Amino acid sequence: MKKAVVGVIAIILVIPLLVVILFSGGGCADGAEPGPSDPGLKDDAIGNGADQIPEKAVPWAEKAANSGKYRYSVAFVAADMFAESGFDPAAAVGDSNGGTKGLTQINNANWKHIYGHDWNADEDGNGTPDIEDPLIHAEYAAKLWDEQIDQIHKFKKDNPDSGAAEASDLELLLVAHNAGFGRVESYPDIPDSTRNTYIPKITKWAKRWGGLDIKKTNVGGQPKGVDAQAGGDVVRPQKNSDLNLGPVKPHVQEAAEVISEEFGITDIGGYRSSGSRDPNGHPAGLAIDVMVPLDGKGKKQGDEVAKYVIDNHKELNVKYLIWYQRIMNVDRGETKWRGMDDRGSDTQNHKDHVHISFNASDDGDPGEAKGGGSVDLPDECPAGGGDDAPKGGKNKPGPWGGHDNGRIPxxxxxxxxxxxxxxxxxxxxxxxxxxxxxxxxxxxxxxxxxxxxxxxxxxxxxxxxxxxxxxxxxxxxxxxxxxxxxxxxxxxxxxxxxxxxxxxxxxxxxxxxxxxxxxxxxxxxxxxxxxxxxxx
Missing domain, CATH: 3.30.1380.10 (Muramoyl-pentapeptide Carboxypeptidase; domain 2)
Structure with a gap:
């Protein structure tokens, strides 16, 4: 259960990263958006009111939005959870078919199919059935939706003259979930309760919380690329387009544009909230990832970007950067790299992107940044924690590395x-x-x-x-x-x-x-x- 709280405060600003990259899911209906265009949650969407999303539920909705092969709008996920369970992870409803459970109300047959274990399974041993664990349920709800979306795409493609071919993916997903896939095939002939109660309720809250029109929205694939900092998606703009970093801070946007112009790089990731454990980085709009090819030319280009950022860290207002399995906290006055442990892949070791984190204040002036580079950048750097690494020996848990409790990147x-x-x-x-x-x-x-x-x-x-x-x-x-x-x-x-x-x-x-x-x-x-x- 506890993972429902990770990053709650950090993601209150939340979630418009979905607008950055659109991938078509295939079989899009005319008049519907071609991918996961998510306007994000509105400022008043989250709170303790009866018409708001509880803070604890935001990570649950976000988990489902990011766990499948398709990207789902967070407002849509939240609206579905609200309609199905009132955001109660342990909600259960009995019916003649055995009933449904959890945030999105999944029956035992579907849960066993998608999860591999039945309702009573507690695979992580935390004392709560996994179907009632909000983050586990959210993850596998998305995978179940993926299967239904695949069916929907295939049916729409194979039956271009059907009623379903003119409907959006999200509306048909609700039909399939509430009334069975057979009703997708017979659309618009669906049960009155689905048409007049279920779909309007979810449509209302998705619109209210995120400005999302379910009847005009299809789904597309998840963005490619992984941010090694916390295991989530790098927000990558389309190549050769204006930088679209999501809701980053203005001085971060300006710094990214200066770096992009200096090196001709437009493949730069920005805001990302999913899975992050560093609330002062991507989720706060205070970090970017400058992507480079994973080859010799990319290594040289990354070195040049890193030198430029280090030499201009005051003008760019940089806090720290990570490149090629090394980290440098320039805001602490560091001028030498510290090694970073091997994390298992080139992306996780920051060999295909320079990660740059910025200070929250906007004291710098990116327009004053100048070319050049004088800081030593060795080809390789031994793994390890450098000066921040704890000393060996037996010590009771306490402060280390100059960090505050709970504020460790x-x-x-x-x-x-x-x-x-x-x-x-x-x-x-x-x-x-x-x-x-x-x-x-x-x-x-x-x-x-x-x-x-x-x-x-x-x-x-x-x-x-x-x-x-x-x-x-x-x-x-x-x-x-x-x-x-x-x-x-x-x-x-x-x-x-x-x-x-x-x-x-x-x-x-x-x-x-x-x-x-x-x-x-x-x-x-x-x-x-x-x-x-x-x-x-």
Whole structure:
């Protein structure tokens, strides 16, 4: 459940990244938009009112919007969740066919088909059936929609004279979901409840929250490219077109245009909200990715861009940049690169793009930037954390690298390979990988990870919503140092073989179960373990 809160504060501004790249999904009807043109959520769409989207539900809608092979408007997803479940992840409705469950109300047969397990499955071991876990449900709802969209595209293509051929993808998707695919084939002959109640309700809220006209909107494919900073999509404009970076800050737009003009590069990504763990970067409109070819010429061009940005960082108002598996915090006065751990791919190692993060203030003057470049840029740089890397040895979780609790850029952390969107400090992740290998040999499965690094915004949310004593004061959580993990898969229950294994073995890898969390304590948490490291 907890992932529903990640980046909530950061994405309140939210989501017009979908307008940046349009890919046709095929079989588009005349009069309908050819792809996922999403005007974004309106300023008053999110809040606590009866006619607003709850803050907690924004990441759920965003998850579905970005999880399939097709791109779905966030306003559409939110409207569907509202109509189907009232944003209640545990909502269940009985009927003669066995009923439906979850945010988008999926029946057991469809859930088992798309997810591979039935309604009662709890694969991540967090105590909640996966169909009721909002982010899991959202992800697989999108995959189910993908299958229906494929059917819709094929039917429209094969039956150009049918009523469905003149309808939008989104309207037909609602027909298929509410009344069955047979009603797509008979469209516009559909049940009165679908025509007069279900579709109008979702249409109303999609229009109100995002200005989206469902009856005129088709869907298209997801944008290509991955932003290594947090695993989400790079927002790429069409080649040889004016830069369209999404809702970035004006000084970021200006800096990007200066860089584009200087080097003739128009393939530049900007705003991106999905999956980000750095709320002060892409989601805040304060970061861009300057794309270069993944070859010798691209390496040379990336070097030149990086030199230019470093030499003009004051004029461009740059905070830090990442290029070729190296990072430099120029706003701290750094003039030498620090190595970055190998993240497994050229994109994740920033070898096909220069990532540039900007300060929130607009003190610089991009128009004053000048060509040239004098900072040493070696061909290769050894992996590692440089000056920000923690010193070896055994230490209780606390401050490191000059960071504030919950304010650590994802680029200075290392992803847990088998747990999507979960990060720790690099040495903690390395030790966890070793421990997981041995755990898997014993129990035949990876260690379930329900929470690792917790940014400040997530801490605030949990502090407000959890019972007293169940969440640390914001800014004081050991999760905020990227040195704590909450586990599932049996570790989360006292007395299980998995928990006993942890008690016997975790210390060998530098992990400890803090005394306050042990069995018998007032706020005992079987699932919470912290990384102390090992004596050298």
């Amino acid at each position: 994802t680029d200075e952390l290392k992803a847990i390979p088998w747990a999507k969107d979960e990060y720790l400090r690099s040495d903690a992740t390395d030790s966890l990988i070793k421990m997981n290998n041995d755990f898997k040999k014993k129990f035949g499965t990876d260690m379930g990870i329900t929470d690792a690094y917790r940014d400040y915004e997530e801490q605030e949310y949990l502090y407000k919503t959890k019972p007293p004593g169940m969440a640390a004061t914001p800014g004081k959580s050991n999760h905020g140092w990227a040195l704590a993990v909450d586990y599932g898969t049996g570790i989360n229950r006292f007395g299980t073989p998995q928990h006993k294994w942890m008690k016997d073995n975790a210390g060998k890898y530098g992990w400890q179960h803090p005394e306050w969390a042990r069995e018998g304590q007032k706020n005992a948490e079987a699932w919470h373990w912290e990384y102390y490291g090992l004596d050298k």
